[in-house]
Amino acid sequence: MPSKHDLSGWLDERAERFIGMSDAIWREPQVALKESAACALQIADLRADGFRIQENVGGLPTAFVAEWGSGGPIIGFLGEYDALPNLSQENGPEQRPIVPQGPGHGCGHNLLGTACLASAVVLKDWLESTGQPGTVRYYGCPAEETITGKVFMARAGVYDDLDAAITWHPNWINSVSKGSSLAVDNLKFRFRGRTAHAAAAPEQGRSALDAVELMNIGVNFMREHVIDPIRIHYVITNGGGAPNVVPDDAEVWYFVRAPRREQVEETTARVRKIAQGATLMTETEVEEIFLCGAYNTINNGYLGDLALAAMRELGPIEFTDEEQAFAARIVEGYPAGTRETGLASSHLPASLLAQPLNGEVHPPSDEGRVMSGSTDVGDVSWITPTTMLGTATWALGIPAHSWGITATGAMSIGHKGMLYAAKAMAIVGYDLLTDPAHLERAKAEFREATNGQPYKTPLPHGLQPVLP
Ligand SMILES: [Zn+2]
Numbered sequence: 001m002p003s004k005h006d007l008s009g010w011l012d013e014r015a016e017r018f019i020g021m022s023d024a025i026w027r028e029p030q031v032a033l034k035e036s037a038a039c040a041l042q043i044a045d046l047r048a049d050g051f052r053i054q055e056n057v058g059g060l061p062t063a064f065v066a067e068w069g070s071g072g073p074i075i076g077f078l079g080e081y082d083a084l085p086n087l088s089q090e091n092g093p094e095q096r097p098i099v100p101q102g103p104g105h106g107c108g109h110n111l112l113g114t115a116c117l118a119s120a121v122v123l124k125d126w127l128e129s130t131g132q133p134g135t136v137r138y139y140g141c142p143a144e145e146t147i148t149g150k151v152f153m154a155r156a157g158v159y160d161d162l163d164a165a166i167t168w169h170p171n172w173i174n175s176v177s178k179g180s181s182l183a184v185d186n187l188k189f190r191f192r193g194r195t196a197h198a199a200a201a202p203e204q205g206r207s208a209l210d211a212v213e214l215m216n217i218g219v220n221f222m223r224e225h226v227i228d229p230i231r232i233h234y235v236i237t238n239g240g241g242a243p244n245v246v247p248d249d250a251e252v253w254y255f256v257r258a259p260r261r262e263q264v265e266e267t268t269a270r271v272r273k274i275a276q277g278a279t280l281m282t283e284t285e286v287e288e289i290f291l292c293g294a295y296n297t298i299n300n301g302y303l304g305d306l307a308l309a310a311m312r313e314l315g316p317i318e319f320t321d322e323e324q325a326f327a328a329r330i331v332e333g334y335p336a337g338t339r340e341t342g343l344a345s346s347h348l349p350a351s352l353l354a355q356p357l358n359g360e361v362h363p364p365s366d367e368g369r370v371m372s373g374s375t376d377v378g379d380v381s382w383i384t385p386t387t388m389l390g391t392a393t394w395a396l397g398i399p400a401h402s403w404g405i406t407a408t409g410a411m412s413i414g415h416k417g418m419l420y421a422a423k424a425m426a427i428v429g430y431d432l433l434t435d436p437a438h439l440e441r442a443k444a445e446f447r448e449a450t451n452g453q454p455y456k457t458p459l460p461h462g463l464q465p466v467l468p
Contacts, residue, residue, distance in 0.1 A: 001130050004430040008314065008423045010122045018118045018422065019415050021045060025110035026091075026410040029083030029103040032143035033468050035062040038081035038110075042066075042117055042140055049121060051138070058152035059465050062142040065158050068124040069135040073439060075429045076137040076159065077120045078167035078380060079113035080144040089406035093329035097403075104406040108170030108393055109144065111409060111418040116167060118422035123429045134433045137162070141376070147184055147294045150376035152465050154383060155457040162384040163439050164303060164432055167377060168421040170405070170414070171390030172397060173348070173358050174311050176304040179366030182231065182257035183264045183296040184374040185458070188289040189215065189275045190238075193282065195248040205246025209239050211278040211286065212250045218274035219254075229370060230267060231257040259370050261295050261458065291466055293458030295378035296370070298449045302442045303387035303428065304364065310427035317359030317392055317420050323413050327356035327395035330404040339397025356395050357413065382455045385442040389424055393417030 002010075011018075025038045039062040043053055051066040087106030088097040097104070105111075120138040127134055139158070143149040150159075159165065169177075191212055196205030219232060226232075234254045240247025256271060258264045275286050319327075331339065339353055347365045352358055380386050393414045398404045408414045431438050 002126060004427050007122050007126065007426045007430060010125060011118060011419055011423050011426065014118070014121070015419055018114050018419065021117070022110045022114040022415070022418060023410045025081055025114065026105050029088070029105050031085055031103050032082045032146040032148065033060065033062060033465070035081050035142050038113065039064060039140055039142070042079070042081070042113065046117065046138060049124065051124070057158055058156035060142055060149060060152055061467070062140070063149055063153055064140040066120070066138040066140070067135060069127050071133040071135065073163040073433055074135040074137065074161055075123070075432055076139055076162045076165045077116035077425060077429070078139050078141055078150065078165055078377060079116035080109040080141050080149070081113040082109055082143055082145050084145055084401060087401065087403060087406050089403040091407055091410040093326050093407065095333050095403045105409045106401045106403065106406045107145065108405055108409050108414065111170050111393055111414050112168065113140070115418045115422040116425065118419070119166070119425040119429060122426050123433070126430065127433070132433065136429065144376055146292070147186060147374050147376045148292045148465065151292055151294050151379050151457070151459060154379045154455065155459055159380050159383045164442055165380050165384050165386040166303070166425045166428055167386070168389045168391060168425060170393040170417060172392060172394050173352070173362050174317065174360065174391045174420065175362045175389070176307045176364050177299045177366060177388045177390065178301055178304050178364040179299065179369040179371055180259065181297040181371050181378055182229070182259060182374045183261040183294060183378065185256045185264050185268045185293045186291040187268070188237065188251055188253045188291065190249070190251040190287045190289060191279070191284045192287070193246065193248045193284040196246045198244045198246050202246065206283045207246050208250035208284050209247040211282040211284045212236055212239065212252045214281050215252060215275050215278040218277060219271055222270060222274065226267060227258070227263070229259050230263065231255070231372060232267070232271070257374055259296055264293070290460050290463060294374055294376050295382050295458065297375060297378040298381045298386070298446070300385040300387050300442050300445055302445050303385055306428050306431055306438060307387050307389045307424055308361070308363070310424040311361045311389070313427070314420065314423055316361060317416050319357045319359050319413065319416070324355060324357050326411070327408070327413065330395040330407055331356050331398060333404060334398055338399065342397045342399060352396060357392060358396050359392050379455070382450060385446040387428065389421065391417040391421040391424070
């Protein structure tokens with residue numbers, strides 16, 4: 001009977017298929033909820049491999065679930081494939097967009113989704129060849145960058161019967177996440193007033209832009225009276241058309257973030273009061289457009305340890321001198337001090353900077369910490385034990401969401417990290433499928449972390465996704 005040591009070789013045998021898929025997604029970058037090509041490509045691949053496909057999950061045209069097998073345990077892999085605006089970049093070591101201002105895979109989600117799919121495929125092959133009971137699922141999750149996809153998919157219930165969820169993210173080094181992320185609300189406030197000539201009849205006008213500005217001032221004063229890790233940021237998405245017309249329509253877009261979901265909800269309630277206050281001051285009206293909300297992440301420590309053990313078993317990623325030189329040239333394209341700042345903020349030792357690529361396996365650096373960003377993996381992590389690992393696919397120390405990330409996403413550095421992630425995740429999946437004691441330990445930790453509270457969607461009742 002094939003063992004977990006065979007999975008790694010199986011992945012190498014199928015490397016061309018997965019590299020081809022990842023490169024195809026990289027060549028056709030599509031931003032959140034527009035990932036039609038990536039979604040179609042993955043569905044076609046999995047359908048040809050015998051997976052059952054559920055499309056249009058949660059009302060999102062680019063969300064799907066692929067499943068193979070029967071009975072338990074049910075192990076899910078969370079894939080993503082959305083790109084980012086303005087990060088078009090060729091796969092060379094100097095900053096050079098393919099399409100000026102075009103989108104690009106500046107967070108490596110072409111690798112992310114494909115590695116998760118690859119893990120699901122080899123585990124399916126293992127289930128098929130052994131006749132063991134169990135179900136393996138691949139979740140095609142769109143719009144991670146707008147913290148949307150998994151939240152709407154979670155509301156549709158597609159994670160409810162999972163025994164565990166496994167995912168990863170491209171990174172500087174090989175490790176696992178044990179920390180948390182910020183819960184978030186993503187919402188807009190649209191004010192309506194009355195137009196008038198701004199010089200000839202200003203007394204007739206009621207400015208929606210005044211309301212936006214007063215709301216922002218109110219929120220900025222509120223900042224002093226919230227706990228430290230709370231983050232509130234906004235952009236004005238409509239401020240009127242011309243100075244000589246009192247604007248009757250103006251809009252501001254807010255993200256409200258905090259370490260825990262209930263703290264976000266309390267803070268958003270205060271922001272709503274400030275919006276109401278602004279209407280009183282300006283004799284305008286306000287409408288709220290709630291786009292999405294998400295939970296903080298609970299990374300399962302026990303599953304994290306399994307993932308770390310899998311990576312230690314695989315050993316380091318071997319990068320060649322040419323790959324090191326390629327990454328060194330990318331690093332040169334960033335201002336001096338970039339890498340030092342990046343490593344310090346991730347609590348990683350500066351000694352790692354000796355080389356532009358580091359393929360070794362490292363213990364987690366985020367245990368007990370909350371990273372100042374958000375991810376919709378958080379919602380899944382409140383439904384089922386979830387682990388996220390990271391592997392070396394990026395020049396060490398350069399910031400995510402920048403051109404150098406896109407650059408290594410479709411060449412050997414990214415490919416090696418992707419296949420390595422697929423192997424490690426497949427081994428964790430194998431462990432969970434074959435030894436019920438692992439799932440028991442992971443679930444006991446999950447029950448304690450969630451305090452037995454069932455997941456409740458952060459979305460207001462009946463909210464439909466806003467599709468582009
Ligand atoms: Zn990402």
